[in-house]
Amino acid sequence: MSSQLCPPDLHAVLERANTARRQTWDVLLALAWALPKSNSSSVSDLLDEAEDELKESKAVLQELKEAKKAVPAPAVARGTLGDEDDKELQENAKEVGKVAKELEEQKEQAKQCQKWLQIGHGVTLGLMVLCGFVLSLDAVRTALGMAEDSHLLLALGTVAVSCQVAAQALGTSQRHLGDTAREHRDTTQRLRDRARRVATARDNARVAAAARGDIASALRSLSEVTEWLRMLVAAVNEDLETEATPGQEFSEAERKLKDILVALEKASGRHSEGMAEELKELSKPLLKSLVYVVDALGKVATTVAGPEGDVLLKGSQGSLHDALELFTENLKATLRLSADTALGKTLAKARTTAGATRASVTSAANAWKDSVTKVVEEWNKLVRKATELLSDCKVAAAMGGTVDTKDLQEKVDRWTESVQNLVTETWRLPVATDKEKAAAALEEYRDEVGAAKDNTLVALQAMEEAVVATSQVKAATQAAERAAVALGPLKALVTACVKVIEMFQELSCTVGDIQATLEGTKGEYPTKLALAEQLWRASEKLVNCHLNDIIGDIEELLPKGPGDPGGLSGHTVAEKCQEAIKDIPKLLPRQ
Numbered sequence: 125m126s127s128q129l130c131p132p133d134l135h136a137v138l139e140r141a142n143t144a145r146r147q148t149w150d151v152l153l154a155l156a157w158a159l160p161k162s163n164s165s166s167v168s169d170l171l172d173e174a175e176d177e178l179k180e181s182k183a184v185l186q187e188l189k190e191a192k193k194a195v196p197a198p199a200v201a202r203g204t205l206g207d208e209d210d211k212e213l214q215e216n217a218k219e220v221g222k223v224a225k226e227l228e229e230q231k232e233q234a235k236q237c238q239k240w241l242q243i244g245h246g247v248t249l250g251l252m253v254l255c256g257f258v259l260s261l262d263a264v265r266t267a268l269g270m271a272e273d274s275h276l277l278l279a280l281g282t283v284a285v286s287c288q289v290a291a292q293a294l295g296t297s298q299r300h301l302g303d304t305a306r307e308h309r310d311t312t313q314r315l316r317d318r319a320r321r322v323a324t325a326r327d328n329a330r331v332a333a334a335a336r337g338d339i340a341s342a343l344r345s346l347s348e349v350t351e352w353l354r355m356l357v358a359a360v361n362e363d364l365e366t367e368a369t370p371g372q373e374f375s376e377a378e379r380k381l382k383d384i385l386v387a388l389e390k391a392s393g394r395h396s397e398g399m400a401e402e403l404k405e406l407s408k409p410l411l412k413s414l415v416y417v418v419d420a421l422g423k424v425a426t427t428v429a430g431p432e433g434d435v436l437l438k439g440s441q442g443s444l445h446d447a448l449e450l451f452t453e454n455l456k457a458t459l460r461l462s463a464d465t466a467l468g469k470t471l472a473k474a475r476t477t478a479g480a481t482r483a484s485v486t487s488a489a490n491a492w493k494d495s496v497t498k499v500v501e502e503w504n505k506l507v508r509k510a511t512e513l514l515s516d517c518k519v520a521a522a523m524g525g526t527v528d529t530k531d532l533q534e535k536v537d538r539w540t541e542s543v544q545n546l547v548t549e550t551w552r553l554p555v556a557t558d559k560e561k562a563a564a565a566l567e568e569y570r571d572e573v574g575a576a577k578d579n580t581l582v583a584l585q586a587m588e589e590a591v592v593a594t595s596q597v598k599a600a601t602q603a604a605e606r607a608a609v610a611l612g613p614l615k616a617l618v619t620a621c622v623k624v625i626e627m628f629q630e631l632s633c634t635v636g637d638i639q640a641t642l643e644g645t646k647g648e649y650p651t652k653l654a655l656a657e658q659l660w661r662a663s664e665k666l667v668n669c670h671l672n673d674i675i676g677d678i679e680e681l682l683p684k685g686p687g688d689p690g691g692l693s694g695h696t697v698a699e700k701c702q703e704a705i706k707d708i709p710k711l712l713p714r715q
Contacts, residue, residue: 129201129328130335131194137187141342144184145349151177152353155360156381159374167360167374174357181350185343192339198683199434199443201332205318206325207599213322216591217315220584223543224308230547231301238294245287252280282557289562290553293569297550300577304546307581311588318592326431333431336445337684344676351672352384383668408708410627410659411666413620414459415704418674420620421455422697424448424613425678428606430685435607437516444520444610445682447513452682454509456675458502459667461495500628507621514614517607524604525597535590539583546576662711669711670704 131137155170359377428434428444435444549572554565677697 129195129332131191134191134195134335134339137184137191138338138342141184141188141346144181145342145346148177148181148346148349148353152349152356155353155356156384159360159377159381168364171357171360171364174353178350178353178357181346181353185347185350188339188343188346192336192343195335195339196332197336197434197443197445198329198333198431199436199445202325202329202431202434204436204596204599204603205322206329207602208318208322208595209598210319210322210326212598213315213319213591213595217312217319220308220315220588221312223540224305224312227301227305227308227543227547230550231298231305234294234298234301234550238291238298241287241291241294245284245291248280248284248287252284255280285556285559285562289556289566292566293553293573294550296570297573300546300573301550304543304577304580304584307584311584315588315591318595329431329434333434333683333685337680340679340683344679348672348676355380355668356384383665408712410624410630411662411708411711412705413624413627414663414666414671415701415708417455417617417620417624418671418678418704419698419701420613420617421448421452422674422678422681422701424610424617425682426686426697427613428610429681429683431683433606433685435517435520435603435610438519444513444517444607447509447516448682449679451506451509451513452675452679454502454506456672458499458506459671459675461499461502496628500625503621503625503628507618507625510614510618510621514611514618517610517614520607521604521611523607524601527594527597527601529594532590532594535583535587539580539587542576542580542583546573546580549573549576659712662708665711666704666708670700670707674700674704 151170151174155167155174158167158170356377359380360374363374363376425448428448433444436442437444437447552569552572554562554569556562556565674697677700681697
């Protein structure tokens, strides 16, 4: 079954991803080592190789994403069946099977009893013939002191008729007992099959979660080194297009390289001095708000992590894990957008370009305001997605039901009573003294046993339906409980996203002040503009040095669960978020 859940070439794709990661890393190191030499020719050659490797890595990343799409989410692989209790179903099957065995034993006893009755009937007929011959002799009757009209033959005839009727009745009972036992065996098999399907569905969820976890790990490691190489290549291209002073030919690339080293070593970099109080008051809350969103997402992932934590959702969301993975992808894209603005790029270039004009910087500030507006729009989309996810989880949390144990017990009792009644009716054999009464007695017996059999089968079906219905209600209740525990963390995620929007709206106002400042100053780099540049760089460092790594943990934690041997847990994510918050003052220029 697991082979049907995973793409047949998944192992090969993971191998290609591992190879691509090593090759990308080798190219990144080669390019990094070449930068201090400031040899544009050698760097250009390595740059071509790096761009080719980037294309290869992106192609493998796309393969990994397609493979991940092909593997169903744990809740989808599990379905509603996987939430049922296979052990309880096996126990119910065991009880029904026990009754089937008892009915088979009753049938065997009836068969043995019928055999002895048939023997008794034969013996009685033989005695009647013998006695009839013997008693026909006058000398024998005289010797025995018996009259010619003795009741012995009449008594033997009654016994013969009774044995025959009872034997015929037991033949009917055997058929009814056999049919009832067969129905019980079929019910037993259906319940066992359902239990096996439940166990298989649960195993499927674990297989799907493991496969998605392996793909998430491969995606994380390859996308991380690919992003670092992309950042370095972009910085080198920017440096090559810029006329720089000797010795600073690759200043932007070296700055990016420092960020990469910080991301690798989790070390803090050094920053320039000087910060105006006005922007300082905005910078820390804005950067913290980004961390709080990631922290809130981590709490949601921790709550529902692992194959048992996923929940089926109504509508197009598929499952909770699917929706969270999509939200995480959108969050990563939005964070990259937040740290990659037009103003920052233009200022970075203007710093090293001789003769940069105030007009070009003013134009960049205008473009940056548009960028900030776009960022706000993207965060608004995230809020809508988080709100939709919260709403879908509320619907899922309300899908649980109440288990009617009283109704189930009543049907089990009725079934047990009907089985006992069938056995009782089986052994309430008809008694007939003559052939005229035998047919009526036998017909009455057959009607009573047949009715008892029908009642037993009806009660058996009702009991089986009640067992399955109870199992389904328990499964729905369990899924609803899983959805319910996610509601609190999801509400916190929505709140955190709204807070980010408020921060960026305030930043938008600050950018408006920068535009006004530029119109009234003659300097190339007004103080507020420089401070805005510092905030942009701090945001970029926060995303590259902390948030990307934390989100990678979340992406691996979600399918694998906190108990995975890899050691990831919600505690780890929370600790890293606290570390990121503590590191924010180091990312910002000192007062």
